[in-house]
Structure formats: C-alpha cells, structure tokens
Amino acid sequence: MHKTYFNWSTGKDSALALYYLLKNRHYKVERLITTINGSNNRVSMHGLPLSLLEKQVTSIKIPAHQIKLPEQVSIQDYNCIMQAEVKKLNNCGFTHAAFGDIFLEDLRAYREQQLAKEHVEAIFPLWNKNTKQLIQDFFDLGFKAVIVSADANYFSEDFVGKTLTQSLIDSLPKTVDPCGENGEFHTFCYDGPIFSNPIAFKIGKKTYREYAKPNTSSETSGFWFCDLIPK
Numbered sequence: 001m002h003k004t005y006f007n008w009s010t011g012k013d014s015a016l017a018l019y020y021l022l023k024n025r026h027y028k029v030e031r032l033i034t035t036i037n038g039s040n041n042r043v044s045m046h047g048l049p050l051s052l053l054e055k056q057v058t059s060i061k062i063p064a065h066q067i068k069l070p071e072q073v074s075i076q077d078y079n080c081i082m083q084a085e086v087k088k089l090n091n092c093g094f095t096h097a098a099f100g101d102i103f104l105e106d107l108r109a110y111r112e113q114q115l116a117k118e119h120v121e122a123i124f125p126l127w128n129k130n131t132k133q134l135i136q137d138f139f140d141l142g143f144k145a146v147i148v149s150a151d152a153n154y155f156s157e158d159f160v161g162k163t164l165t166q167s168l169i170d171s172l173p174k175t176v177d178p179c180g181e182n183g184e185f186h187t188f189c190y191d192g193p194i195f196s197n198p199i200a201f202k203i204g205k206k207t208y209r210e211y212a213k214p215n216t217s218s219e220t221s222g223f224w225f226c227d228l229i230p231k
Helices: 012-022 050-060 075-091 105-116 131-140 166-170
Strands: 002-007 027-037 064-069 096-098 121-123 144-151 185-191 201-212 220-230
Touching (some): 012 096, 012 131, 012 185, 027 050, 027 075, 050 185, 050 220, 064 075, 075 105, 105 121
Parallel strands (some): 027 064
Antiparallel strands (some): 144 185, 201 220
16 A cells, blocks of 8 residues: 555545545555645635644544645745655655645646655546536535635625535536636535544634735735634
8 A cells, every 4th residue: 555645625625535545445545734824824725724624634533734834935935845845755655645636737737746856646536527426426425515715706705604515516607617626616624424523613704815816916816715613
C-alpha cells in the first residue's frame, strides 16, 4: 500500500474522494493536510473556523496537519511554502498525495508538476466522473453538507448557509456545475460514512468580500460567506 496524504478542504468533494480512497487497497491514507489563512485561522477559500476543521478530523480519526499561509500570498511564495511542506512529507515516507479535483485539467497539471519536484505522485479519486452522478452518490451514501461560500456572480446572500440537498442542486443556474467545480460554491461536510459522529454547528453571520482577480491590477470578484459556529 502506498503511504498517502490527502489534501482535505473540509467540503463535499474532499469527503467523497476520501471515502473512495479509503476503500482502495492500493493506498493507505495516514495524514490529512489543510491550508489555513494564518491571519484569521480559517480554512482557505471556505472561511471555515479552525475549531470546526479540528472537530472534522477528530471524527474522521486520521492525523491532520495545517499549513498556514499569509492572507495575501503570491504564487511564487505559495509554491515555496508548499514545496517545503511536501519535502517534509516525502522525508516521512509519503509517496502519494490525493485531491478531490474532478475535471480542471490545468489545475491537475499544476499539482502533478509541483509534486513531481519532490518525487510525490498525485492521485485523483473523482477524476473525470460525471458531476451530476457524483452529487447523487454523495447524497445516496448519506453525506450531509452546508454551503459556506458562493460566488456573487451567481448567488445572493440567502444562498450561503443552506443545507445541500438534491432539490437545491436541481435549482442551480444552468451555468453552474452541480459540484461547483469551477469555484461557484464551497461547502462544509458535517456528516457521512467517513465520520464517527456528526459535527454540530449553528449558522452565524453572513458577509460579502471582494478579492483581486489573478493576473489583473484592478478587477475584483465577490463572494458571500456564511460563518459557522461550533455547538
């Protein structure tokens, strides 16, 4: 079995990919890795409090490690930080790294190229699977999730904080992928077959934030976030 670490984002795609990977006899998942915004101790892009991440990994019962990143980090600095972390993992015997990506070819190529520098192989349990079928599998297996962030180009404030359901997926705009694979929305997975117990939380404040678009000097993109409070 290949000693493997899983890049854990806290959301539905990560949960489903980890579920399938744990059933694959060729890989042994021994670490969950999550990138954290070091200035506010929240999961990158999802905005999830560190305390809820810790409750997740405790319920999953796999050792975890957080990589802290600056709030504003260049791609060069990001690559340096991540390469140093991958080197440490490789020195600890990890030969494979798993991701929940589904069909973004450029992202897969980037991950593979960066990991190859440290002789680590990237694996993608959900790769090229139909996203409509994947979200159906997610529900059929008993997973549960709540929407924690969403692109303001597609959604308004009332969308974040909703529980992910089949009816909600069916009501998405036609331009939005059913799994939000293009970054349209992100989720927090709080229950399912990989958890020893569900994660209790309540809905907190909703906020709107804007971020500079990559490779532009003035353009921004807006996102709605819903804070989750541990219970």
